[in-house]
Amino acid sequence: MNADLLTPILRAPERLAAYDPAQWDALLRQARAALLLPRLASLADQAGVTTSLPAPVAAHLRAARTLARKQAQSVRWEVKCIRRALQDLPVPLILLKGAAYLLAELRAGRGRLFADVDILLPKSLLGQAENDLMLDGWTMSHHNAYDQRYYRRWMHELPPLKHALRESVLDVHHAILPETSRLRFSAEPLFEAARPLPGWESLRVLAPADMVLHSAVHLFSGEFEHGLRDLADLDSLLREFASLQFWLDLTARADALGLGRPLYYAMTQLSSCFATPIPREVVEHMERYRPSQAVDALMRAMHARLFRPGSPGRPRTGKTLARQGAFVHAHWLKMPVALLLYHSIYKSAIAPWRRDGSGSL
Amino acid sequence: MPGLLKLGDLSQTELDGLLRGPGLYLQTGVFRFAIRSPFKDVARALRLLYAEHGVAAQGEFADFHVRVDAPPLRKFLRPQSQFYLDDQTPFKPLPRPQAAAMLEWGMNWCVTAHAHQYLILHAASLARDGLGLIMPAPPGSGKSTLAAALCFRGWRLLSDELTLLDPDHLAMAAVARPISLKNASIEVIRGFVGHAVLSDTARDTAKGTVAHLRPPASSVAAADVPATPRWIVLPRYEAGAAARLSPLPRARAFMELAQNAFNYSLLGEAGFTALAQLVNGCDCYRFSYGDLEEAVTLFAGLEP
Numbered sequence: 105m106n107a108d109l110l111t112p113i114l115r116a117p118e119r120l121a122a123y124d125p126a127q128w129d130a131l132l133r134q135a136r137a138a139l140l141l142p143r144l145a146s147l148a149d150q151a152g153v154t155t156s157l158p159a160p161v162a163a164h165l166r167a168a169r170t171l172a173r174k175q176a177q178s179v180r181w182e183v184k185c186i187r188r189a190l191q192d193l194p195v196p197l198i199l200l201k202g203a204a205y206l207l208a209e210l211r212a213g214r215g216r217l218f219a220d221v222d223i224l225l226p227k228s229l230l231g232q233a234e235n236d237l238m239l240d241g242w243t244m245s246h247h248n249a250y251d252q253r254y255y256r257r258w259m260h261e262l263p264p265l266k267h268a269l270r271e272s273v274l275d276v277h278h279a280i281l282p283e284t285s286r287l288r289f290s291a292e293p294l295f296e297a298a299r300p301l302p303g304w305e306s307l308r309v310l311a312p313a314d315m316v317l318h319s320a321v322h323l324f325s326g327e328f329e330h331g332l333r334d335l336a337d338l339d340s341l342l343r344e345f346a347s348l349q350f351w352l353d354l355t356a357r358a359d360a361l362g363l364g365r366p367l368y369y370a371m372t373q374l375s376s377c378f379a380t381p382i383p384r385e386v387v388e389h390m391e392r393y394r395p396s397q398a399v400d401a402l403m404r405a406m407h408a409r410l411f412r413p414g415s416p417g418r419p420r421t422g423k424t425l426a427r428q429g430a431f432v433h434a435h436w437l438k439m440p441v442a443l444l445l446y447h448s449i450y451k452s453a454i455a456p457w458r459r460d461g462s463g464s465l
Numbered sequence: 466m467p468g469l470l471k472l473g474d475l476s477q478t479e480l481d482g483l484l485r486g487p488g489l490y491l492q493t494g495v496f497r498f499a500i501r502s503p504f505k506d507v508a509r510a511l512r513l514l515y516a517e518h519g520v521a522a523q524g525e526f527a528d529f530h531v532r533v534d535a536p537p538l539r540k541f542l543r544p545q546s547q548f549y550l551d552d553q554t555p556f557k558p559l560p561r562p563q564a565a566a567m568l569e570w571g572m573n574w575c576v577t578a579h580a581h582q583y584l585i586l587h588a589a590s591l592a593r594d595g596l597g598l599i600m601p602a603p604p605g606s607g608k609s610t611l612a613a614a615l616c617f618r619g620w621r622l623l624s625d626e627l628t629l630l631d632p633d634h635l636a637m638a639a640v641a642r643p644i645s646l647k648n649a650s651i652e653v654i655r656g657f658v659g660h661a662v663l664s665d666t667a668r669d670t671a672k673g674t675v676a677h678l679r680p681p682a683s684s685v686a687a688a689d690v691p692a693t694p695r696w697i698v699l700p701r702y703e704a705g706a707a708a709r710l711s712p713l714p715r716a717r718a719f720m721e722l723a724q725n726a727f728n729y730s731l732l733g734e735a736g737f738t739a740l741a742q743l744v745n746g747c748d749c750y751r752f753s754y755g756d757l758e759e760a761v762t763l764f765a766g767l768e769p
Contacts, residue, residue: 125526133530133551160497160528167581174731 142172142215189240364393469519607702
């Protein structure tokens with residue numbers, strides 16, 4: 105089962121009607137590995153094939169819907185708990201990524217699977233927020249001194265927090281990209297443009313253009329673990345926000361914040377994976393962010409391999425290489441050369457010999 | 466399951482060929498596993514324990530594609546075995562001799578972690594004349610031993626530890642897989658069931674000494690037939706105790722089932738409603754026993 109059966113369905117769900125049990129077998133495995141099983145269930149509904157599915161296939165999709173429903177309920181509850189823990193902060197919390205899509209009732213939030221909740225706060229309030237969260241039962245997952253320093257001095261977020269009883273995971277961001285990043289920019293305009301969430305007092309989500317930019321920047325700065333799921337989020341967001349004003353805002357924002365390159369990469373992959381409708385003027389505008397021909401071809405090839413669903417049970421050299429390439433590229437973007445050398449030497453030569461668990465990352 | 470070739474009808478070469486190649490498509494009640502493994506002891510255990518189970522043609526639909534193999538770099542140095550669902554490894558590797566037991570635990574995990582179309586209870590389930598018996602209990606209370614004894618004395622085995630309840634129709638589905646016996650109960654069952662077919666014992670596992678028991682052919686043959694829940698019994702083994710059933714209040718039975726469920730909270734309202742209906746439609750008892758013979762006699766008298 106080497107063929108990619110998933111992205112053709114994401115582009116054109118009506119093809120499901122022609123799938124035989126053997127194709128469903130491969131499709132379910134690819135969707136499960138990509139965290140897209142519940143999305144596949146809604147696509148089956150959309151294609152009108154749900155009632156004519158082979159019984160075991162219908163059972164898997166039903167299970168996936170149940171899981172997604174439960175996760176949506178848990179994330180809503182989790183956000184309430186976090187909001188209560190941080191009620192003394194003088195500013196509203198900004199939700200990012202999955203939790204934002206869900207609470208803003210965007211299509212990207214429907215049937216999405218979650219690993220954590222992400223929030224964004226001004227850097228000046230981090231100390232107080234951390235304190236309040238600890239009092240509420242949240243603990244740090246990275247304990248050793250090196251990792252603490254790595255996150256606090258150089259990254260754009262605190263080390264992931266885990267709730268002692270609920271075991272949920274929270275990422276507290278204070279910027280969009282690492283402090284040390286080549287693409288560094290101020291998060292200030294994002295805070296200013298954030299929108300209130302109807303029905304959710306003292307919570308905000310990013311404005312549509314910023315939401316898309318954040319999602320794209322996050323994905324194309326090295327967070328490829330759930331790459332296809334995150335790309336599917338972007339596809340949903342773009343299809344839903346589709347107004348002319350939105351596209352104008354998006355390109356203007358990318359220009360102003362210097363984030364054209366990751367947005368260019370995102371659009372290239374969205375076109376080829378999802379056939380996402382992008383206005384011709386926007387495509388033309390984004391051309392200015394196209395890297396040199398050689399780099400462009402290399403990045404396209406690398407990204408294409410990262411987003412194509414694998415063949416579970418059969419590792420492919422191409423995908424492994426692409427993953428390693430993306431890892432190196434992401435770190436290149438994250439840090440200046442001297443720091444990158446220091447971090448690499450520490451992680452490869454020193455950390456494995458220490459007994460404090462700093463060998464990961 | 467009717468219409469399928471039986472695993473016992475495959476030659477050793479055919480079985481090895483499937484396990485090392487495209488996978489053995491094994492039908493276990495409502496689930497079909499595609500299994501691969503290069504290990505001879507895994508092939509032997511499958512041949513022994515699943516002789517009566519159906520084998521589907523390779524390349525057809527399977528619910529779970531699983532594999533037990535050596536983790537990378539650990540083929541020769543202190544050999545280990547690892548369980549894979551596609552590329553996922555839900556467990557840490559175990560010592561090499563536990564490979565066959567690991568496959569059984571891994572297959573259980575596939576069901577509990579994914580099959581949320583069912584309310585999944587940590588309970589043994591059996592049936593008699595289409596009526597279902599559910600025995601929820603924490604490990605060590607003797608539910609697998611009791612299930613093993615009952616399924617060789619007139620009851621049909623649905624599962625020794627995973628009760629699958631369809632929340633819409635309140636029907637119990639069968640998996641009819643081998644029964645996991647621990648420590649002293651291995652010899653007890655060997656003595657109680659004259660012709661018991663048991664796998665090699667795996668020693669020093671997290672659960673102690675473990676062996677798996679082949680389920681009766683009649684249970685395997687009827688594994689696609691659902692059962693209607695009728696009795697809920699909480700068993701407890703006590704050395705020397707007389708077999709005794711005592712009534713259990715329904716609310717108590719509800720709580721016991723909820724606590725022994727794998728995905729009760731995941732199903733949300735549907736789980737609550739299904740459990741409430743289940744408890745309302747069943748006779749509920751506590752049961753203590755010290756002797757299997759007495760226990761089996763007493764269960765034979767349960768009112769339909």
